[in-house]
Amino acid sequence: MAQDTQQMHTDILVVGAGIAGLQASLDLADQGYSVVLVERQPSIGGVMISLSKVFPTLDCASCITTPRMASAAHHPNISLLTYTEVESVARNGDGFIAKLVKKPRFVEEDKCIGCRRCEEACSVFVPDEYDHGLGARKAISIPFTNAIPQYPVLDEESCILCGACAKACPTQCINFVQEPKHIEVKAVAVIMATGFELTPIDAKPQYGGAQYPNVLSPLQMERLLAPHGPFGAVLRPSDGKTPDSIAYVQCAGSRDLSLGVPYCSRVCCMYAIKQAMLLSGSLPIADITIYYMDIRAFGKGYEQFYQNAKAMGINFVKAKVARIREDDDHNLFLRIERQDTGSGPEEVQHDLVVLSLGMVPAWKPTSSGMIPIEADTDGFLRLPKSPLRPNLTTMEGVFAAGVATGPKDIVDAITDAGGAAMAAANYVERVRQAAPALAGATG
Numbered sequence: 041m042a043q044d045t046q047q048m049h050t051d052i053l054v055v056g057a058g059i060a061g062l063q064a065s066l067d068l069a070d071q072g073y074s075v076v077l078v079e080r081q082p083s084i085g086g087v088m089i090s091l092s093k094v095f096p097t098l099d100c101a102s103c104i105t106t107p108r109m110a111s112a113a114h115h116p117n118i119s120l121l122t123y124t125e126v127e128s129v130a131r132n133g134d135g136f137i138a139k140l141v142k143k144p145r146f147v148e149e150d151k152c153i154g155c156r157r158c159e160e161a162c163s164v165f166v167p168d169e170y171d172h173g174l175g176a177r178k179a180i181s182i183p184f185t186n187a188i189p190q191y192p193v194l195d196e197e198s199c200i201l202c203g204a205c206a207k208a209c210p211t212q213c214i215n216f217v218q219e220p221k222h223i224e225v226k227a228v229a230v231i232m233a234t235g236f237e238l239t240p241i242d243a244k245p246q247y248g249g250a251q252y253p254n255v256l257s258p259l260q261m262e263r264l265l266a267p268h269g270p271f272g273a274v275l276r277p278s279d280g281k282t283p284d285s286i287a288y289v290q291c292a293g294s295r296d297l298s299l300g301v302p303y304c305s306r307v308c309c310m311y312a313i314k315q316a317m318l319l320s321g322s323l324p325i326a327d328i329t330i331y332y333m334d335i336r337a338f339g340k341g342y343e344q345f346y347q348n349a350k351a352m353g354i355n356f357v358k359a360k361v362a363r364i365r366e367d368d369d370h371n372l373f374l375r376i377e378r379q380d381t382g383s384g385p386e387e388v389q390h391d392l393v394v395l396s397l398g399m400v401p402a403w404k405p406t407s408s409g410m411i412p413i414e415a416d417t418d419g420f421l422r423l424p425k426s427p428l429r430p431n432l433t434t435m436e437g438v439f440a441a442g443v444a445t446g447p448k449d450i451v452d453a454i455t456d457a458g459g460a461a462m463a464a465a466n467y468v469e470r471v472r473q474a475a476p477a478l479a480g481a482t483g
């Protein structure tokens with residue numbers, strides 16, 4: 041063990057600070073358990089913090105996520121480690137030892153006051169990951185307005201070492217030679233809440249994703265619809281025009297054996313309907329069409345949400361989309377085959393197309409030596425005792441929450457996180473009774 045490795049002790053290590061990891065951490069911390077919450081991104085919040093509004097209530101996503109993020113960051117029983125990778129988690133007697141690496145932000149966090157003067161002074165613009173490439177950020181930047189913590193990250197790849205950020209910093213916290221920091225956490229139990237990614241937008245080349253500028257991913261559309269989105273309005277990326285006609289292609293990354301994603305991702309119908317409703321509010325004269333095979337509105341209030349969308353004038357067309365092409369002005373032409381009328385193939389034009397991509401696991405146990413737990417046939421964490429114990433993984437003492445175990449909406453991810461927290465708390469109590477020396481572990 042390197043001498044400068046920081047040591048931490050905790051009851052529960054939670055990996056992933058999306059809504060599931062945040063909820064599990066808060067539930068445990070409120071009961072008096074100590075938690076180390078590890079997130080590999082510079083900010084906590086996961087996918088939910090980047091959404092515009094949430095179905096079925098149409099609440100503002102960041103208004104309801106930010107207070108949870110702040111509660112987790114300020115909770116006395118939670119130690120937050122952001123921009124930190126988990127290298128390994130191994131069994132150690134009755135508990136676990138996790139080896140973590142905190143990546144350098146090239147900013148000394150204990151001195152930084154989050155004033156953003158470094159960001160203002162920086163002259164280098166690069167595509168903004170938070171806006172999925174639709175906007176730009178500086179080479180040194182705080183990832184987004186309500187990021188927690190409010191520390192910037194200096195992006196090594198793009199920095200031109202001009203020193204403008206260091207000159208502008210009032211607290212001399214820019215450190216161009218900062219090294220990764222090694223941390224070892226001893227924990228009694230572990231919760232994996234590692235969430236999801238979208239299926240790649242270019243997985244079906246016939247749809248032109250990543251090739252045609254006006255074919256968007258659903259997370260790009262979330263950013264266009266968000267109050268602090270990249271353009272401040274819904275505009276076509278190719279020419280900045282307001283779109284008059286927008287199409288959704290359902291099942292563009294799920295229920296497709298050829299992509300290795302044979303399962304239904306469960307949320308795509310609902311997020312497409314939600315975005316269509318929000319679009320009809322912000323672009324009242326635009327035509328919005330959803331091309332679908334079947335609509336799966338499975339949750340409480342979801343069928344009514346779907347019926348409301350139909351009543352608002354959103355077009356639902358039961359059709360297969362074979363391919364998409366663009367003309368010289370980047371207008372899009374969809375070759376469709378209607379399933380309801382039985383008419384032959386036809387071509388329809390739209391200004392903007394959103395591909396309803398599916399969910400795949402963000403962290404894949406099979407391709408990582410991080411922790412020896414098993415994946416199911418779809419690549420999500422295997423739950424050998426499901427349905428009766430839906431948070432138990434294949435390793436005793438390691439629990440799972442949220443989309444890490446399979447596609448879920450926010451309500452189900454939060455409910456699942458509560459279950460994982462309860463299962464982990466029970467486990468910690470059992471271990472403590474068997475080995476009282478582990479009692480009172482602190483962060």
Ligand SMILES: Cc1cc2nc3c(=O)[nH]c(=O)nc-3n(C[C@H](O)[C@H](O)[C@H](O)COP(=O)(O)OP(=O)(O)OC[C@H]3O[C@@H](n4cnc5c(N)ncnc54)[C@H](O)[C@@H]3O)c2cc1C
Nearest residue numbers: 056058059060080086087094095235236258442443449450
């Ligand atoms: C376009 C779109 C719109 C949606 N809209 C809605 C909606 O309106 N209503 C609704 O109910 N649901 C919606 N959803 C679903 C919702 O986003 C998910 O249910 C929710 O985000 C799941 O939360 P999670 O915490 O499980 O995963 P995530 O949000 O993915 O969080 C997982 C976290 O773990 C981190 N992580 C991953 N691997 C590691 C690792 N190895 N080490 C450390 N950290 C790691 C990630 O960086 C991430 O921060 C939508 C989904 C999409 C794609």
